[in-house]
Amino acid sequence: MIVLRSPKGWTGPKEVDGQKVEGTWRSHQVPMGEMQSPEHLKILESWMKSYRPEELFDNSGALVKELQSLAPKGNRRMGANPHANGGLLRRDLRMPDFRTYAVSVEKPGVVVAEATRVAGELLRDVMRLNMESKNFRVFGPDETQSNRLGALFEVTDRTWLADTLPDDLQLSPNGRVMEILSEHCCEGWLEGYLLTGRHGLFNSYEAFIHIVDSMFNQHAKWLKTTTKEIPWRAPIASLNYLLSSHVWRQDHNGFSHQDPGFIDLASNKKADIIRIYLPPDANTLLSVTDHCLRSRNFINIIVAGKQPALQYLDMDDAIKHCTAGVGIWEWASNDKGGEPDVVMACAGDVPTLETLAAVHLLRRMVPELKIRVINVVDLMTLQPAEEHPHGLSAKDFDALFTKDKPIIFAYHGYPWLIHRLTYRRTNHNNLHVRGYKEEGTTTTPFDMVVRNDMDRFHLVMDVFSRVPKIGYHAAYAKQGMRDKLIEHKEYITTYGDDLPEIREWRWTDL
């Protein structure tokens, strides 16, 4: 590294209109304007001539031979240096078979697991397999353990170069987990690591990833420009975010920790480079994480909970579901062979739980109601195919979501994003989205969804309001749901925990 210290504005005109420019703040403004004035033109000329161009160029305007020969050749040229084109140095990660970490799911909605803890085991072995090639690191603001990726510490430590105290654990100069309570540092480190040909993953609390919004924007712009406009740039590993400790499970932290809007920010960037995944359980998270770590030149955003939660898909189904990105969950639906009365869609782990619980209630209350349950893992499938490479074709979208049936969509983030992604779809006018609408506090997990009208009881009421066929059930049924919500409020006020029927809810055969 060469460090050059020079006066601010060095090599510009030293003085303009009697005012010092070089070495002052003026050189950071427009150093000289009004170029139509003959005096300014003269300053420009004498400054340009101070380089003595007659010594640098020959009569045809070409650089003189002597100087030409000074320029470095081949890979020593600044733009050709492979360290400035990290994709050239990139070696693919050695990847374990992600299927071996699968949670066993014999029946959907019964087994409980912590999705990110399972993903942590996959990451541990990615780390182990690439320890020798030293090209994989995990970054995070002091939350690797809290986001339940602690398995990593079975094979490596946190990077730590300073003194250690007797009670310190898992710190070492060779550690490959980069932890610092500064999202800015993590993002900067990871970007530099990727740009020089290595691989990584940034895990963060969902709400606080907004801290790096501006850095994310610049990386997205860099990727857009280099992938679309600069063919000689070799592909680099994707920028992978694993956002956990998400909006719906901030039971201890409250409103300040609830913000699912990073997805919205990302959706404004060029579709070619943005991928957003909302795996509903551990096996889908495994499949998505494997896919993201193998991908190139993308920004992958994965949002997944860390709390104990129901598991829905076995590994085979998870792979199929994640590969398609969106699909009908046949085991939860009862419209096969006919047309549905209502489509219940969901994206995200907590919305999936509430949707399934609502479907379960509905199927017991109104067995003749035909319900189609759709889960969305890959959010970009919702966009038209012309807008995003993962977007469903109009035909496929209409086949899944129907052309005219009510759709009740429970979504992880701000509900408007779903409208934004689907406003061109045939059935958009029948789409009703529930999501986070900035109603939060320190409360129980179920109360969080209740406060945002995304709980099972609200979803049931939404169906009753929108499916004409069941009009005669509606009055009593809605009152029943309303009473449930009152019971919920009373219970949590008394016990500080959710109703047992909520906490212990499981999917059962119908």
Next chain:
Amino acid sequence: MIVLRSPKGWTGPKEVDGQKVEGTWRSHQVPMGEMQSPEHLKILESWMKSYRPEELFDNSGALVKELQSLAPKGNRRMGANPHANGGLLRRDLRMPDFRTYAVSVEKPGVVVAEATRVAGELLRDVMRLNMESKNFRVFGPDETQSNRLGALFEVTDRTWLADTLPDDLQLSPNGRVMEILSEHCCEGWLEGYLLTGRHGLFNSYEAFIHIVDSMFNQHAKWLKTTTKEIPWRAPIASLNYLLSSHVWRQDHNGFSHQDPGFIDLASNKKADIIRIYLPPDANTLLSVTDHCLRSRNFINIIVAGKQPALQYLDMDDAIKHCTAGVGIWEWASNDKGGEPDVVMACAGDVPTLETLAAVHLLRRMVPELKIRVINVVDLMTLQPAEEHPHGLSAKDFDALFTKDKPIIFAYHGYPWLIHRLTYRRTNHNNLHVRGYKEEGTTTTPFDMVVRNDMDRFHLVMDVFSRVPKIGYHAAYAKQGMRDKLIEHKEYITTYGDDLPEIREWRWTDL
């Protein structure tokens, strides 16, 4: 101020399961879990008892008199201290009459002015009038001059407490312009200033305000909670952002400086506290700025250009237009007394220019085409009245935008936001939005709009594609527009500047 230095986790259990907690990193995790274990319960009990509650509380559980008398009274209580409830200390600003700064606009679309420079004169006099009460400051990351608010320096300096050099200007310890090239510092300073009862304005380059996204989020959450849920909190001055040097005029800086997405972030927060203004010229900016500085408990985002630009409204019209937030520009429209064939809507200074130039072209090419021109200053008027207090009623929206005519909407930011705000509106299916879609580089001002398909020629083609009535004109007319765009590309490649007919375009009577 009292600074207390204590061991990390002080006052918690010192040790759990033989591991040190107090004074170690463990106290920042969950210090003790598994509370059902009798051993842990015992640790909890002995820790709690270490406070000797029998000395602190009487038999009824009340704090003993002796300790009760130690607590401060009245305003000395932490929560009652007026400095922690700054609204109580707030004194309204002394405001000059903003109308006196008006740019004279005798005919629309002819006079040229720099909007933020004019607003700078208003801010200068707000500063002057409140110099004695010391309760107004302007904050910005080294861009006050660049954003053309330099008039402020006629009455005050930049705050500067360190040494000065002979070439330094406008620095003093009493200066009331807070400049530092850290958006984080500016935001933090301003938030603290408002929370303690003062007033201010943050000016920033539009793209870089994303740096404080996360801080903005927390202030928005704080406002939502205090204004809706904590009645004893006295209203504080609004958090005012003036975003200039915006996406469309980054001629020198290029792609890295182009990002209009802060508006999208803000739109996710509670409607009660968010206000977004896109004044199209100087007089509307004056009216909006005056309004924002007088408001309470809001976050006001004003986006306005700093470059020389056409002026459209005289002060009387500007006040009427800003008060309504949205309206028909009658002088540009020709549908009065009948029904329009197309609605040309715009929000933001550059989109307004392109829309008017497109309308001018159309009215000459197809005089029988009935065009309604609508300008939107207050973006939140587009939302349904149920969603935002400024939202137009369904009836008013339908009256303005029609129930069935094509709407071509040129918008300052990412086009999807307009869809998000209007998807419930009757005529949404006929709404076609042009805006910034991440196509940018270092180029001419007009080429920026061309790259994003928001230029006058694209807008004309959009009308030809969507208004059936003028079908027979379409083929020739579209070809004419296409040729214009080719001419533009050739011209800027040769001259590095926009075509004279673009640079010098003015609105003329038709």
